[in-house]
Amino acid sequence: MKPWRTLSRIPVLARGKYLVVEDHEIELPGGRVVRDWPWLVMPDYINVFAETAEGAILCFEQTKYAVTGTTLAPVGGYLEAGEDPLAGARRELLEETGYAAPEWIPLGSYAADGNRGGGTAYLFLARGAVPADAVRADRVPSDDLEEQILLRLTRAQFRQAVDERKFRVLAWAANAALALRRLDS
Amino acid sequence: MKPWRTLSRIPVLARGKYLVVEDHEIELPGGRVVRDWPWLVMPDYINVFAETAEGAILCFEQTKYAVTGTTLAPVGGYLEAGEDPLAGARRELLEETGYAAPEWIPLGSYAADGNRGGGTAYLFLARGAVPADAVRADRVPSDDLEEQILLRLTRAQFRQAVDERKFRVLAWAANAALALRRLDS
Numbered sequence: 488m489k490p491w492r493t494l495s496r497i498p499v500l501a502r503g504k505y506l507v508v509e510d511h512e513i514e515l516p517g518g519r520v521v522r523d524w525p526w527l528v529m530p531d532y533i534n535v536f537a538e539t540a541e542g543a544i545l546c547f548e549q550t551k552y553a554v555t556g557t558t559l560a561p562v563g564g565y566l567e568a569g570e571d572p573l574a575g576a577r578r579e580l581l582e583e584t585g586y587a588a589p590e591w592i593p594l595g596s597y598a599a600d601g602n603r604g605g606g607t608a609y610l611f612l613a614r615g616a617v618p619a620d621a622v623r624a625d626r627v628p629s630d631d632l633e634e635q636i637l638l639r640l641t642r643a644q645f646r647q648a649v650d651e652r653k654f655r656v657l658a659w660a661a662n663a664a665l666a667l668r669r670l671d672s
Numbered sequence: 673m674k675p676w677r678t679l680s681r682i683p684v685l686a687r688g689k690y691l692v693v694e695d696h697e698i699e700l701p702g703g704r705v706v707r708d709w710p711w712l713v714m715p716d717y718i719n720v721f722a723e724t725a726e727g728a729i730l731c732f733e734q735t736k737y738a739v740t741g742t743t744l745a746p747v748g749g750y751l752e753a754g755e756d757p758l759a760g761a762r763r764e765l766l767e768e769t770g771y772a773a774p775e776w777i778p779l780g781s782y783a784a785d786g787n788r789g790g791g792t793a794y795l796f797l798a799r800g801a802v803p804a805d806a807v808r809a810d811r812v813p814s815d816d817l818e819e820q821i822l823l824r825l826t827r828a829q830f831r832q833a834v835d836e837r838k839f840r841v842l843a844w845a846a847n848a849a850l851a852l853r854r855l856d857s
Contacts, residue, residue, distance in 0.1 A: 657782040
């Protein structure tokens with residue numbers, strides 16, 4: 488099975504580090520050429536569900552621009568340029584919750600959009616998390632634009648949230664279902 | 673918890689029905705205004721894992737432009753304008769595999785990207801699937817641009833594929849983990 492071959496890529500729109508749209512010219516395995524295939528260059532990102540040493544699952548209730556109403560969400564954020572995904576996940580967990588964890592289980596890396604790119608999502612489960620920054624662990628972080636409230640779910644509440652589709656963004660649903668599969672195994 | 677309010681949206685790039693990029697002007701709950709927030713208008717889509725009446729899980733091995741090498745994949749495709757997600761899922765299952773199923777279990781709808789939009793993914797599990805179009809059920813469909821081979825996985829093979837991260841696109845990983853959770857419950 489042969490991959491498509493990129494013949495050329497031309498940037499057609501740029502919005503800083505968050506989005507570059509390119510037009511690709513692509514050669515299919517049979518020789519056919521496709522022009523103006525839109526491709527999205529977007530930052531890679533991580534998401535993390537962390538289980539505390541007491542067995543609670545850390546997540547947020549929050550608003551999100553692409554979601555109507557509120558949603559539950561894991562820790563998450565864009566990787567910095569050149570940042571290792573695990574290092575970024577540890578950084579975001581600390582920044583957003585004040586917790587650090589000794590055990591990290593990678594749950595895979597995935598293309599955000601199979602046709603258009605849109606960056607790679609790196610998903611993690613962290614276990615044994617303990618407060619490492621007392622100030623942050625007790626309050627909502629203020630550096631993100633969206634409002635969010637830190638929740639500590641029991642395993643049963645986490646299962647119920649997955650089954651009731653409370654994680655309303657694709658990466659979060661994937662992360663939650665994969666983390667739960669690992670926790671319950 | 674208050675949502676962000678869209679003050680204006682201006683299309684800045686269009687690529688037919690596949691992609692329109694807009695710049696949004698947004699008012700945050702505290703009154704702060706954010707300008708030039710990139711927003712992606714892309715088609716909604718469905719993904720389906722179908723279990724046959726004999727208990728095999730239908731999926732594809734295929735290439736995908738955003739994935740290096742090959743990946744496993746569920747049935748999937750864009751919804752047509754105004755098409756009901758379940759109707760689209762039935763249509764794609766028949767078009768891509770030749771199968772039809774009597775039992776459909778919705779596994780949720782999710783924003784492709786929580787910040788940028790990018791359409792909504794509707795995920796399904798279908799059960800009891802039987803061949804309804806003998807020609808298609810015996811051969812690879814030819815109307816998609818990417819090469820793909822129809823596989824019939826046992827439940828154990830499906831579990832292993834999820835755990836070995838063989839579904840390498842976010843929507844597919846979410847669909848697989850959620851379908852498996854339902855099948856194994």
